[in-house]
Amino acid sequence: MSRFSINEFIKNTEQIDKGEGFFELETPRILEVNLEQMVWAKAGSMIAYNGKIKFEREGLLEHGIGTMFKKAFTGEGTSLMKATGQGKLYLADKGKKIIILHLQNEAIYVNGNDLLAFEPSIQHDIKLMRKIAGMMAGGLFNVRCEGTGLVAITSHYEPLTLRVSPGKPIITDPNATIAWSGNLTPEFQTDISFKTFLGRGSGESIQMRFEGDGFVIVQPFEEVYMQVQTT
Structure with a gap:
């Protein structure tokens, strides 16, 4: 029965330093941030930490008056927090699978609900999907991340990347x-x-059409967004 002992459980689940750097997948669904200065993270995603870390909600005026109006429009869906200090920070979001991407002077759009964390070297900007603003509240915005650094995004189950040509x-x-x-x-x-x-009306009746040369990432799960009541 030793395989059911507390010691065996601790051995199989305890945190182990893998030496992977700033972002490290502690498990497929828990992100470890080896914090030395600052990181942006999804508000409410902290599950544990050690060291001296201070958490602060992103200020409405931190990125200018334009961002303030966008935040007022999109609500809490893409609220970010700034974690500053030194220590180990553990992030998760509803048990979703975490994907770490290293941008190299590149840009990626991420659905506001699926952005978990990113390095301060990455510039971010909220983009509104105005054309479906009257159809679905939760899915009408995304975040453009651009620059060089690490970005962590989340997916319900295994994601699929489709090439657009x-x-x-x-x-x-x-x-x-x-x-x-x-x-x-x-x-x-x-x-x-x-x-x-x-x-x-349904989610499937509204579709996103991607044309050009690039990629789009989808998950085998449909987020249920609040429907907007229009007058």
Whole structure:
């Protein structure tokens, strides 16, 4: 019965330094940040830490008046916190799988719900998807991350990356779309026939169409967003 002992459990689950640097996957669903100065993280994602770390919500005016208006419009969906100090910080988001990306003077758009953390060297800006603002609140914004550094994003289960090439557009469900390359700008379209088939408005009736040369990342899960009541 030793395999069920407390000592065996601790041995199998305890934190181990892997020496991977600033971001380290402690488990597929827990991100360790080896903090020396500062990191941006999704508000509410801290599950544990050691050392001396201070947490502060992103200020409304921190990135200018334009960002303040965007935040007022998008609400809490993409609220960020700034963690400063020294120590080990552990982040997670509803048990979702974590993917670490190293941007090298590149840009990527990430759905506001799926951005977990990024280095301070990465510039970020909230982008509104105005065309579906009246259809779904949770999925109408994304965050553009640009520069050189690490970005951690999340996915329900295993993600799939689809290549977008000229003449071969990719169409996705906004509720299942995690991220896409920074040079792509999705268009939104409504599948009237599918909407009629269902007999009511639904997530699938709204689609994102990606054209050009790049990639889009989707997850095998549809986030359920709050529906906006329009007048």
